[in-house]
Structure formats: structure tokens, C-alpha cells
Amino acid sequence: MPRVSESHRAARREQILAAGRRCFTRNGFHATSMQDVIAEAGLSIGAVYRYFGSKQELVTAIAEDVIGGADGVLAGLAREHPDTGLAEVLEHALEFVDAESGPDGALRVAVQVWAEAMRDESLAAFVKDVYSRFRGHFVGFARRAVASGELPPDADPEAVASVLFGLLPGYALQRILTGGPDRATxxxxxxxxxGLQLR
Known part of the structure; x- marks a missing residue:
């Protein structure tokens, strides 16, 4: 029997994750069964369970993709453009929110992840870890903003980061639940x- 290539395994895993995202977006975590995901993926029971042993494993993997995507935006910005000002950092983060808050967007699943994290300790620990890291990117940008004079010398980078981080879920929820405001507003x-000097 021929060995399955790594690229084939990765594609199959992504196929299952995409099916799970569609099901969870359409019906929510609790109303979706593994049978729903299996049917959506068009695979056999054994093929799906080879990659994800339970719905909880699938939920966690999807959460990693969804939340990790947002973290990756700021991590990439910090790595490739470390001198980016706070206004531009916020703009990039909001662009990600816009791109992922539509009908098929990953942030619609993120909202469910937040709710699920309230009752699932392992998922809560994962969300806390990723969001702490995510907020840490804002701390780094805020420290640089103090050093460059963009923020006053007595500004607390941790406090600034907490506020900037807090703006993102608020904007995302408004976009998902009400369709607005737009990013410019x-x-x-x-x-x-x-008083940030935003474009």
C-alpha cells in the first residue's frame, strides 16, 4: 500500500477543518455533530477520526487557526516592520477584522470560541495564552511608541496595549452583529x- 504524502495529509486535515468551520458557522458548536462534519467533508468516518478523535479536538484546532490568524498579523508586523506607529498597527488589525467578519469569516467562529472557552477549561487556557501573546505584540509597539515620542514618556505600555487590544473584539462584534460601523467611522x-493621529 503506497504511503500517504505529507502534503496529502495536510490537505485532508484542511478539508476537515474547512468543513467544521462551515458547520459551526452555520449551526453553532453545540448543534453540530461529528456526523454533520463528516457529511460536510464528504469523507468516511474513519478518515475524519484519523485526524480528529473528537468534536472537542476539532473545535480546538479551528480555534487555533482562527485566533492564530489574528496573532500572526501582528507578529508579522512586529517582525517585518518593528517601527510601525500605533495608528498603523491598529489599522492593520482592523483590516484583518474586516476581512474575517463577513458571512464566511473566521471571526464568526471566534465568537463561538469565546463562549465555549467559558465552559471548557482547556480551551479557556488556550485562548488566554494566545490572547496574552496577542496583547504582548501591542505592548511591544506601545514601548516603541514611548521611545520614539509618539506617546508621552510617562505612558504605561501595558495600559495602552490593553486598550488597543480591547478595541478589536468590540469592533469585530459590532461588524458581525450589526454590520457596522465601517473602519473609517x-x-x-x-x-x-x-487622539491618535489616524489616517
Whole structure:
């Protein structure tokens, strides 16, 4: 019997994850069974369970993809453009939210992950770890903003990071639940409230 290549395994895993995301977006975590995901993926029971032994494993893997995507945006920005100002950092983060908050967007699953994390300790630990790392990127940008004079010398980078991080779920929820505001309106509100020189 021929060996299955690594690329084939990765493609099959992604096929199952995509099916899970579609099912969870459409019906929610609790109303979706593994049988639903198996049917959506068009695979055999054995093929799906070879990659994910339970619905919880599938939920966690999807959460890693969804939340990890947002973390990756800021990690990439910090790595490739470490001198980016806070206004531009926020703009990049909100662009990600816009791209992922539509009907098929990953953030619709993220909202369910947040809710599920309230009752699942292992998922809660994962979310806490990733979001702490995510907020840590903002701390790094805020420290550089203090050093460059973009923020006053007595600004607390941890406090600034907490506020910037907090803006993202608020914007995402509004976009998902009400369809607005658009990014320009939101950024105008941020500029009025906290005085960032946003484009």
C-alpha cells in the first residue's frame, strides 16, 4: 500500500477543518455533530477520526487557526516592520477584522470560541495564552511608541496595549452583529476619543 504524502495529509486535515468551520458557522458548536462534519467533508468516518478523535479536538484546532490568524498579523508586523506607529498597527488589525467578519469569516467562529472557552477549561487556557501573546505584540509597539515620542514618556505600555487590544473584539462584534460601523467611522471615533493621529 503506497504511503500517504505529507502534503496529502495536510490537505485532508484542511478539508476537515474547512468543513467544521462551515458547520459551526452555520449551526453553532453545540448543534453540530461529528456526523454533520463528516457529511460536510464528504469523507468516511474513519478518515475524519484519523485526524480528529473528537468534536472537542476539532473545535480546538479551528480555534487555533482562527485566533492564530489574528496573532500572526501582528507578529508579522512586529517582525517585518518593528517601527510601525500605533495608528498603523491598529489599522492593520482592523483590516484583518474586516476581512474575517463577513458571512464566511473566521471571526464568526471566534465568537463561538469565546463562549465555549467559558465552559471548557482547556480551551479557556488556550485562548488566554494566545490572547496574552496577542496583547504582548501591542505592548511591544506601545514601548516603541514611548521611545520614539509618539506617546508621552510617562505612558504605561501595558495600559495602552490593553486598550488597543480591547478595541478589536468590540469592533469585530459590532461588524458581525450589526454590520457596522465601517473602519473609517470607527477610526474617526478612536481619533476623537484618544487622539491618535489616524489616517
Amino acid at each position: 470607527f477610526l474617526a471615533g478612536v481619533r476623537s476619543l484618544i
